[in-house]
Amino acid sequence: MADPLDTLTDEDRALLRPSDGPAFHPPMLATLTDDYFSDPGWLFERKLDGVRTLVVRYGGRTELYSRNRKQVGSSYPELVEALDAHAPPELVADGEVVAFDGAQTSFARLQSRLGLTDPRRARATGVAVHLYLFDLLVLGTHDLRALPLRARKRVLHAALEFEDPIRYSNHRNADGERYLTEACANGWEGLIAKRAHSTYQHGRSGDWLKFKCVADQEFVIGGYTDPSGSRVGFGALLLGYYDRRRDPPELRYAGKVGTGFDTATLRALRRRFDELGRERSPFVDRVPERGPHWVRPELVAQVGFTEWTRDGRLRHPRYQGLRHDKPANQVVREVPS
DNA sequence: TTCCGACAGTGGGGTCGCAAT
DNA sequence: ATTGCGACCCCACTATCGGAA
Numbered sequence: 001m002a003d004p005l006d007t008l009t010d011e012d013r014a015l016l017r018p019s020d021g022p023a024f025h026p027p028m029l030a031t032l033t034d035d036y037f038s039d040p041g042w043l044f045e046r047k048l049d050g051v052r053t054l055v056v057r058y059g060g061r062t063e064l065y066s067r068n069r070k071q072v073g074s075s076y077p078e079l080v081e082a083l084d085a086h087a088p089p090e091l092v093a094d095g096e097v098v099a100f101d102g103a104q105t106s107f108a109r110l111q112s113r114l115g116l117t118d119p120r121r122a123r124a125t126g127v128a129v130h131l132y133l134f135d136l137l138v139l140g141t142h143d144l145r146a147l148p149l150r151a152r153k154r155v156l157h158a159a160l161e162f163e164d165p166i167r168y169s170n171h172r173n174a175d176g177e178r179y180l181t182e183a184c185a186n187g188w189e190g191l192i193a194k195r196a197h198s199t200y201q202h203g204r205s206g207d208w209l210k211f212k213c214v215a216d217q218e219f220v221i222g223g224y225t226d227p228s229g230s231r232v233g234f235g236a237l238l239l240g241y242y243d244r245r246r247d248p249p250e251l252r253y254a255g256k257v258g259t260g261f262d263t264a265t266l267r268a269l270r271r272r273f274d275e276l277g278r279e280r281s282p283f284v285d286r287v288p289e290r291g292p293h294w295v296r297p298e299l300v301a302q303v304g305f306t307e308w309t310r311d312g313r314l315r316h317p318r319y320q321g322l323r324h325d326k327p328a329n330q331v332v333r334e335v336p337s
Numbered sequence: 338t339t340c341c342g343a344c345a346g347t348g349g350g351g352t353c354g355c356a357a358t
Numbered sequence: 359a360t361t362g363c364g365a366c367c368c369c370a371c372t373a374t375c376g377g378a379a
Contacts, residue, residue: 258349
């Protein structure tokens with residue numbers, strides 16, 4: 001194979017620095033925004049719903065690290081094997097481990113492999129994983145972090161033979177907004193927009209942005225939990241929706257939401273709850289909560305979330321406000337799982 | 338003086354691992 | 359065998375404070 005560094009211009013080559021060895025580097029993180037754009041100075045990648053993973057190879061040995069410096073190689077023995085076989089002996093690369101459910105990356109499926117420390121048990125889960133690589137920090141004796149993103153990606157693409165389960169994360173060079181529309185239509189989590197000339201930085205950066213395909217809908221408030229610590233008013237809202245296939249319709253439990261409130265809202269809602277309190281749970285489902293407080297199911301909250309979990313709960317919920325334009329008994333589950 | 342970014346603190350679902358029941 | 363709890367993963371959001379503009 002030709003030297004991957006041959007893809008560099010002289011100008012980029014001058015930005016190479018000597019590598020300081022097989023160190024863990026805290027990954028570069030993206031900032032959430034809903035200010036979407038199509039700037040040609042940026043590129044756009046699929047946002048994968050998995051776990052961030054840093055590949056560190058040194059002396060031909062592979063170690064995988066989580067975002068928090070935890071060694072996770074034994075959870076993904078087949079990825080380590082593939083990297084041993086197909087990656088250069090010295091590199092640090094950035095990527096995401098994913099599991100597929102059909103054509104979608106599924107964090108839910110991946111969860112059964114997270115934290116497994118016995119490689120045989122990890123393989124025995126039957127959950128296939130892939131590693132998508134999207135950045136390269138170190139190759140051989142060279143540190144690439146000061147190079148512009150496009151140059152790092154070119155070297156990454158040339159440095160490995162990408163074959164399953166190791167994949168190169170493709171990107172588009174333009175049309176971010178159109179791409180986002182397609183992404184959402186495909187059921188993807190969203191896009192990561194990256195400034196094409198940015199260096200590799202550590203921690204949260206404005207040079208990487210998250211464009212997310214958001215979901216939200218109304219839910220009936222059926223109760224609340226106690227606050228803890230310095231929190232005032234209440235901890236979280238217990239949410240539900242009506243299953244109108246039943247007669248009379250039944251209030252199904254959909255999980256909790258505990259963020260998105262400012263202090264004034266916490267206090268104001270609590271005052272409403274004190275007027276609406278009742279003894280019995282309004283939900284037909286058992287609510288796995290210690291010491292919950294129930295209210296008459298009259299208030300309707302708008303809640304943003306990323307998706308429904310397998311267990312019919314909201315993932316990453318956040319409160320967006322009360323809805324006064326929709327009667328509680330009209331609230332149903334809008335999106336099929 | 339005002340604004341912004343980083344951080345701590347509170348909250349979510351899910352899984353694993355271990356201790357107590 | 360079941361239950362509860364903390365530690366991890368993924369995350370959203372508010373409040374605060376110090377430094378930059």
